[in-house]
Amino acid sequence: MEPDDRSLPLRERKRLRTRRALADAALRLFTEHGFDRTTVEQLVDEAEVSRSTFFRVFATKEAAAVEAETELWANYLAALDERPPNGPVLDHLRDALIAGAEALPPDWDSRYIATRRLALTAPALLGEIDYRRSGIEQEVVARLIGATGPDPADLRPRILAELTTTCWSVAARHWVAGDGAGGRGALITGIHNAFDAVPGALQLTVPEPHGSTSESV
Known part of the structure; x- marks a missing residue:
């Protein structure tokens, strides 16, 4: 499913957009700074979401990567x-x-x-x-x-x-x-x-x- 799929309910589109934003931020920061040296705090700051939001979407850093x-x-x-x-x-x-x-x-x-x-x-x-x-x-x-x-x-x-x-x-x-x-x-x-x-x-x-x-x- 894609975040811009208009056939999806608005809440689902928002959920998918948040997931994509976190995944994109994770891949970018991990590639630039290294997986082990990048923290969850840096990820949530980059994606502008809370730490609790991150863990509602991904169980671990590895999953986001x-x-x-x-x-x-x-x-x-x-x-x-x-x-x-x-x-x-x-x-x-x-x-x-x-x-x-x-x-x-x-x-x-x-x-x-x-x-x-x-x-x-x-x-x-x-x-x-x-x-x-x-x-x-x-x-x-x-x-x-x-x-x-x-x-x-x-x-x-x-x-x-x-x-x-x-x-x-x-x-x-x-x-x-x-x-x-x-x-x-x-x-x-x-x-x-x-x-x-x-x-x-x-x-x-x-x-x-x-x-x-x-x-x-």
Whole structure:
């Protein structure tokens, strides 16, 4: 959801504007001064809100820093909820992920790239990102179990949920390393390429070294 979406109630638009102002201030100050050296007090002063307002919106500094990541996964879950599973599950997850990425606002690209670069300087942010992705995977698993039938011994929903975030990681890492060259279209292409590589990756084998033998000696 966007703060300027006129279909939303005024209170919701105000809430979203406050959240965006805090997230933007956090990303700017963390990038300029470092994550560890920036305090919550500095953030709320920059965004011109109270400390209590900050903690109503974000539980921690880390959460404010990785808002761009949070936006992606929120869109992904929303896309899953909008389209019931039909056919191969991995294709369904890929399509929902791409739909979620396509629905992000134009300025998300630069914010996400800045977030990922910031995370490389602060281990706490990498931990926050991993924590959030794990939570998203659990939510996806719950949705898949609801659609395919409850079977605690069935590992496939967990594998597919984690495989989807792995494909995202591969595509996004390459895109960020190239400074987002090609824009959102290049990122979407990278996601397609990552998923397309999965079947071949599962069949990948390493030939035995020349002259090796399986006979016992």
